[in-house]
Amino acid sequence: MPLRVKKKEKENNQSLLRRFSQKMKRSGILLEARGRRFKKRPKSEQLKKRAALRREELKKKYKELKKMGKL
Numbered sequence: 373m374p375l376r377v378k379k380k381e382k383e384n385n386q387s388l389l390r391r392f393s394q395k396m397k398r399s400g401i402l403l404e405a406r407g408r409r410f411k412k413r414p415k416s417e418q419l420k421k422r423a424a425l426r427r428e429e430l431k432k433k434y435k436e437l438k439k440m441g442k443l
Contacts, residue, residue, distance in 0.1 A: 375399060 377392045396402055415423075437443040 375401065 375392075375395055377388065377395060379388050434443060
């Protein structure tokens with residue numbers, strides 16, 4: 373759906389531009405375009421598993437440190 377803004381009577385270019393930019397912000401078109409532009413590709417299953425294992429190891433390590441009073 374295209375965004376349209378028509379110039380009103382006795383409206384200068386600055387106010388027209390301001391009205392257009394406000395409509396753009398409210399519509400969310402810019403956010404969607406930026407999201408598409410910088411889209412990250414999904415992680416592979418192996419990477420997900422490695423990350424999960426690493427998180428578990430760190431949790432154990434922090435738990436041990438906390439028990440010992442070093443954290």
